[in-house]
Amino acid sequence: MGKLRSAITRFIFAVLLLGISLLLVDCGAEAIAYGMVLTEDPEAPTGITLSAASGATIEFRTQNGETVDGVPAETMQIPHLVLHRNGALTAAPERTLVVKVSGIAVPPGGVTVTLAVETQHGDPDRWGTGVSHPRVARCAVDCGFDGKYRWHGGIHARVSIGYDAGRKCAPHAHGLLSLSGDSHRCR
């Protein structure tokens, strides 16, 4: 029974990710990964990809494009989301981040996937100058069961992935976006 459930779990997860992956654009940015390999298939190594649901990307260069101490800037294409245009929320695909985790062999008891995102800059309202202050603003994001993470203007709709066999993920909380340093863990 355990084996069967594990197989079903893996199947459902794979189907969800396959559906999402159709929307993906490989952005080429390399994530740091550490921990155990969670794949049983050497042909399908564990990996992660982020993309905008709209498919939009934008060039980013580290070190503001400069060579620093002999280290050249890195250039990458990263997902490009637009939250508001002329003060109004954009169409959902423009502000939806799609996260694809692949090559996962879900253990029999299920797996909790947690996404935490942080702004690269600290909160200028708290630190004033925006220069050299710690990055404190974290925003947990809504994680739809389909793996799409969507921001809503002003409201942080925290929808978690609670992924285990036989249980569909559902929204379980809505609240204000926190800039207090809390990170939201999906469960």
Add this chain to the structure above:
Amino acid sequence: MLPTPTDYFHYQVTLTAAGDVVPRLVFEQEYAFLMEDQVVVTLSQVQEMTNGAAPDELVLYYYDMISYQNRVAEAVHQLSRAEVPAYVQGQLAPRMAEAFRVQSDVWGFPWYEEWTSYRGGVDTERLSVTLHDGKTWYHSAAPAGGDSRISLNASDNIGSASYASLTERLMSSYQHELFHNIQRNIGLHYSGNGDVSGKDLAWQFFAEGTAVLASTVGEFDAEFAGGPGESYYVLNANKFIGGDGFYGKLNKRYPEMDAYSPAVYWRFLYERCGGMQVVREALTTLYSGEVVDIQTSTDVVANLSLVMDRALAGASCPFTTYRESLNAFARALYALHVEGGRCVSLGQPGLCGFYDPNHKYNGPTINQLTYTGTPLIYNVAEQPYPAGIPSSFGIDYVEIELNQAADAQALTLDIYGIPGAAAVFDVQVWQLVVDGGERLLPIGDTVTLTANSDGRLIHTFPASSNRAAQRLAVIITRVDAQETLDPVGAYTLEVCSE
């Protein structure tokens, strides 16, 4: 309610098996994605040489996790994050759209179909503005000040320049960078090249000088505001003019001079020639390549008078040659010292030189001499370093205090260079009354000295006029382009009685 932040984002994804505490797998990445806000404004229909040549939209890209702030003296004024969207959409965007209309239609710069932004994709043919922190790549490199893409620093002042508000600072930069687009528009049309500064950036005298001017014309109140601090223009103008013992850049070779401080010459032309027509003529002449190919030549000095002669001939100025404009410019700078020498309205006729309602300009440093009744000789041995006028188009100012011995004498002023040397000088003299020990009151207008058959510039002031004058201001301008042949520019000034 706190607004959702817009920024570059780091993410971390963890996968934790049921019952585990420690994640089995963690993914994380810095600058993994960008989420921003945008404001899109439809631009006015403006002059264009072909249908559709002008950009139709202005797009502002911004994110709110950087500081939108302005420093004035010791105070820092910062918008809260919640204020940023309304500020960008309600204040900045309308002013930027209006500036586009004014630069295009009021200043008279029609758009050509060859214009393109430096940006790619959807931005290629539209005007776009990014607001950044000066440190983080955002749509392109984030410059310390501005960039002609148009990329503006919302977080920091531009060096030591000071503006009364964030809007004034950003609009000043925007006017400047927008004008680079106007320049590129002309360059692409006439020569197919959008490199407005030319080979080795040698032609920044035109590109940056006129872009700084654009800020003063578009944002006059911001650039010339009263109160503490100096705007970017005033800061640079005073670097050029000098004052308080500092000689500024009046005798700096143009190839070695920074690109921004000569903007004061362009401001002078704008004021004296009644608007931007003279600038349009100059840029069109330069970028047409009919006088000089700026993509292959770096010789600004040799070509400056050729370009400007043609530009001034096509404009409505009180002078028709570069040489004449240079002399008028030198006189206007000296006028900053004299009573009534600062205009109280734009284009005011009479003795005044620059429109300067809040006294933001310094007066140039003057070399002081005294005539005591015996012949006075002022040559390279007496002149401060560097003696003479070593650079083409350089300017020296000398004041000669006339003591009572001069009252009953006719005085002859004789100025000459080294025979056979390449340097050529023009000289103007202003007779002044010193009122209350401080105020300099001019007696009439300047006298322009004319060369005799030996090339010496000689003028005799009759005794009757010297009874009124207490001081002579001598304005010496080097007007040749031969600074490499004559890098000293030696001259001698003599004063003697008849």
